Amino acid sequence: MSSTSMAALDGEGLRAREALAVAVRAGFEAAGYAPVSAPVMQPADIFLDMSGEDIRRRMYVFADPAGEELCLRPELTIPVCRLYLEGEGGPKKLCSVGAVYRYQQKGSAKLREFTQAGLECLDAADAEAADAEVISLAARALADAGLKNYEIETGDLALFDALVDALDLPPGWRSRLKRHFWRPDYFRELLARLAAGNAGDETGDRQALISALAGLDEERAKDVIEDVLKLAGIAPVGGRTVEEVAERLLEQAELASSSVPRAAAELISDFLAVSGTPKECIARIRALTGGAGVSIDAAIARFERRMELTAKAGLDLSHAHFATGFGRNMAYYTGFVFEFRVAALGVDAMICGGGRYDDLLSALGAASPVPAVGCAVGIERLLAAVAKEAGK
Numbered sequence: 001m002s003s004t005s006m007a008a009l010d011g012e013g014l015r016a017r018e019a020l021a022v023a024v025r026a027g028f029e030a031a032g033y034a035p036v037s038a039p040v041m042q043p044a045d046i047f048l049d050m051s052g053e054d055i056r057r058r059m060y061v062f063a064d065p066a067g068e069e070l071c072l073r074p075e076l077t078i079p080v081c082r083l084y085l086e087g088e089g090g091p092k093k094l095c096s097v098g099a100v101y102r103y104q105q106k107g108s109a110k111l112r113e114f115t116q117a118g119l120e121c122l123d124a125a126d127a128e129a130a131d132a133e134v135i136s137l138a139a140r141a142l143a144d145a146g147l148k149n150y151e152i153e154t155g156d157l158a159l160f161d162a163l164v165d166a167l168d169l170p171p172g173w174r175s176r177l178k179r180h181f182w183r184p185d186y187f188r189e190l191l192a193r194l195a196a197g198n199a200g201d202e203t204g205d206r207q208a209l210i211s212a213l214a215g216l217d218e219e220r221a222k223d224v225i226e227d228v229l230k231l232a233g234i235a236p237v238g239g240r241t242v243e244e245v246a247e248r249l250l251e252q253a254e255l256a257s258s259s260v261p262r263a264a265a266e267l268i269s270d271f272l273a274v275s276g277t278p279k280e281c282i283a284r285i286r287a288l289t290g291g292a293g294v295s296i297d298a299a300i301a302r303f304e305r306r307m308e309l310t311a312k313a314g315l316d317l318s319h320a321h322f323a324t325g326f327g328r329n330m331a332y333y334t335g336f337v338f339e340f341r342v343a344a345l346g347v348d349a350m351i352c353g354g355g356r357y358d359d360l361l362s363a364l365g366a367a368s369p370v371p372a373v374g375c376a377v378g379i380e381r382l383l384a385a386v387a388k389e390a391g392k
Helices: 003-008 011-030 044-050 077-086 127-144 157-166 171-179 184-196 204-213 218-231 242-257 262-272 278-291 297-312 343-348 379-389
Strands: 041-043 061-063 069-072 093-101 113-122 151-156 321-323 336-341 350-356 372-378
Touching (some): 011 093, 011 127, 041 077, 044 069, 077 093, 077 113, 077 372, 127 297, 127 336, 127 372, 157 278, 157 297, 157 336, 278 321, 343 379, 350 379
Parallel strands (some): 151 321
Antiparallel strands (some): 041 069, 093 113, 113 372, 151 336, 336 350
């Protein structure tokens, strides 16, 4: 079955998909993950706030008769985490299989409805051991399905966060850089403005507004900007929302009220250019930070321990590709992230992805922090990859 044929599974293909989904979930259950089933319909605002741009613009969103905005689930992690929070105690290792829904443009080879098999490891005390377990179980699921050849792409947002925290940056810039790391294009613009070290040639009322904002905390400043723009009847320009206009003005206010060492911006740029095998990258990161007199040794130690534990669990990541700038396309990831890819599938190359999302359950309403890591396997893509490898 080729990647372009996935939108039109025949009876045999449907049976193969069902059998593979059951087999993958059985493997997760054998590893101690309890099966759960989350509702297909979900509150739309949660996904609009916490998903990546790619998913947000492809969600199926609608209003029920009472006016509540709902969506068809575009992925399984958030629904399963909501289910966990609705329960009282119970298992903290959960797995699920089900359909997810994302809009595709007419003529696209990608599916609008497809099947994911996911697992979520919640509230584990040993973060690196949980990371190692999840990525190892993902690799085992692919191997059990018969897939032998794939590439692994990895990253670690915790390394970037540690670097930003160690640098002499204004607090607002620290949080902004972390918050937008997963948006590559916008993040590059942020970094360019940080490196420029000035707010631009602003004059008149605009400069007065920027100066006024400089003394406010971020949330208060954003409220003021949004109120001013709405009262003035100013419509978004160039496709920007009011929120995005507010974000830009806040950046300019931050730059106007503080100085940023150019060396810090350059170090961030150099750090984000690091890629290669994990061992090569860690050596390069040590050289960069050491040369700048900055220490992120604790984050590096956690990275290296995760590598060791993953190898003990049966998956050697020494030849995986690691990139400091890799963060996946979801807003909720906070640490280790990974993808298994089969290049022969083209646009459907990513057959499994996941990572650590320690802040998600708090954002969903958890009374206290719940560390978490998980992954999802695309069943149709895995089926296509196995078939292509077998020459079918």
